[in-house]
Amino acid sequence: MNAFRPMSAWAAAAWLAALPMLASPAIAADLRIGLSAPVTSIDPHFANAAPNSSFARHVFDTLVMRGPDGRPTPHLALSWTPVEENLWEFKLRPGVTWHDGKPFTADDVIFTFGRAPSVPNSPASFGGSLRTVTKVEAVDPLTLRITTSAPTPNLPIDLAAIAIISRHVGESATTADYNSGKAAIGTGPYRFSSYSSGSSIAVERNAAWWGPKQEWDRVDFRIIPSPAARTAALLSGDVDLIANPSASDLPRLRGEANLRIFERPSARSLFLSLDMERTGATPFITDNDGKPLPKNPLLDLRVRQALSLAIARQGLAERVMQGMAEPTGQWMPPGAFGYNANVAVPTQDLARARALLAEAGYPQGFKVTIHASNDRYPNDAQTAQAVAQMWTRIGVATTVEAMPFSTYLTRLSRQEFSVVQNSWGSTTAEAGSVLLNIIHSFDAPRRLGASNDTRYHNPALDTQIEEALSTMDAGQREQRLAAAVAVSMQDVAFIPMIMYKNAWAVRRPLTYEPRMDEATLAMGVGRSE
Structure with a gap:
């Protein structure tokens, strides 16, 4: 066939x-x-x-x-x-x-x-x-x-x-x-x-x-x-x-x-993953006095929305990446299979972000550490530092701990972090790769959510993802993938920021x-x- x-x-x-x-x-x-x-x-x-x-x-x-x-x-x-x-x-x-x-x-x-x-x-x-x-x-x-x-x-x-x-x-x-x-x-x-x-x-x-x-x-x-x-x-x-x-x-x-330069748009997105496993204290989030918070604030949708709205994605793409990235509100480039044109790139809104934090019970914010690699993705540590400055402006005092990728990957797999800057290259050229590996609940026996290291969990979305990925008709499958993209971004399963551009220089x-x-x-x- x-x-x-x-x-x-x-x-x-x-x-x-x-x-x-x-x-x-x-x-x-x-x-x-x-x-x-x-x-x-x-x-x-x-x-x-x-x-x-x-x-x-x-x-x-x-x-x-x-x-x-x-x-x-x-x-x-x-x-x-x-x-x-x-x-x-x-x-x-x-x-x-x-x-x-x-x-x-x-x-x-x-x-x-x-x-x-x-x-x-x-x-x-x-x-x-x-x-x-x-x-x-x-x-x-x-x-x-x-x-x-x-x-x-x-x-x-x-x-x-x-x-x-x-x-x-x-x-x-x-x-x-x-x-x-x-x-x-x-x-x-x-x-x-x-x-x-x-x-x-x-x-x-x-x-x-x-x-x-x-x-x-x-x-x-x-x-x-x-x-x-x-x-x-x-x-x-x-x-x-x-x-x-x-x-x-x-x-x-x-x-x-x-020299010659060769370029191609990438299917790799850079995003922030948030600890969704711990219901009590999470290790790298404290109040402003440095004391652990009794409840993980990242479980509150309003907090996740606030953190997303605080990010100036266009600024990351233009200034930190100097044009070698595009801002995004999802994890695939326009036109890719499963891309949802109705999911817009969030516009930075610091006032709304502060209001959401207050509604969630954090009017004075809190302290958090972003963990990131410093040798894996273009400007990975610099991007994390830029996000830290943006979050600090809404009252979330943020520091960055950047480390070699080999160390980062091992610690990430052990769920050691509260907020991690992560990336995924959808080499299948469609939205299902992230839905399957990053967003679907971790289920080792069924080999689902294999790279869901921060343990986001949404049973209804899991069902939606599995139905989409088992749909043989291509047109219906694309519609179902796009619908799952919309649900995952409404729930802020993670926080997409930019799509990379790939480049090579040769003699x-x-x-x-x-x-x-x-x-x-x-x-x-x-x-x-």
Whole structure:
């Protein structure tokens, strides 16, 4: 029931982009990439975080690949067909081998689907992508049948998040074995070479890859959290490409004759998540004398509305992000599947915010700490500081504690915070990703709300979300998603602030195919005079 060609659009584009490099032996065989955020593990199932998943695509393949526009294209799966409402059949690519030479089969997919949602100590599970999968059967070595507990129209694009690992390696492997390289054996275009946590990663070309030949013999990824240091590394020639150049550096970079800038609107939103789990005191909120409040004020809708109204989103986009973001009142860009045009960007209204706090019983406000990362998202710490100043103006005296992303993610997964600045990239290119993973109540057995770390809970909305995501008719599903978006924003399930714009800067004659999902891939680097 789909007409995809055996070679994906992405693969064909990469193959065509590689042709000029074949004819030019003067082009360096090594590629050096400066990343803005750390890869916290080589284990592709350890953390559902964009930097980890982006790197994993070099070593591990997926059944379905997301194209630069977020649309699904064939990869290890050549085709997929809904046989019945709750039954899909996937035809797998023949002739694929693991880096150790053993053949890839349907049994490896079955093993992967069992492991991905349940990696020990995972701070962010992939369970949401497999939430409805109840049975996976191998009809033959290259044919899978997947049974779901409910109609799941998004199953192919959901599976694009799951890196496929081998049973013969993974069955006895730990996350530490992947980080050491012992278990980092995939079917991808590159082979693992080395990993230094928080510093660097290296891969080497997999000459036996089933896809188009990769012309980079070696790719070195350097973790450079500081935007100024990334720019300096690019200008000096220490790296060939950088992700997320600083907005303040872009005018200078655009003026450099030997550099190119590639941009694309992102499906990543930056928002504030509020502790909705504790009914009594919450750890980082006190009265103005520093004493814990007996009741969590964030449970009061009026308080959540006040905090949202205090934020000048246009100011964040224009001044803090210097034009590399757009203000938003939801979490998808206009035109995206499930975007609700009736959900407006809230206008800052300090007087109304103060009145709402008073109505809720906090006329003098209170004290709060915002926790944020300082090395993960563009200007993440600076954005949190700007919000703190805005909240202080309505009587909510706010401080910021910013920390490295690896520390932040671990503490977030333990529900340690009262208010956290968070982000989610909806790489499925539709509103359901956030509804499923962030807004739906946390339900580990059903793999729902996998990243709902502040435990927002709305049973009626949960039902609405599940109905929307199981609606096979695309038009009805989009209407139901948009309706769920409206309800979640009326209840201030979290506080959306901005949508990012993605950018990469490269040294000529290199080019980069910009991606909605912000992934920085060696496979997307080409050459053009």
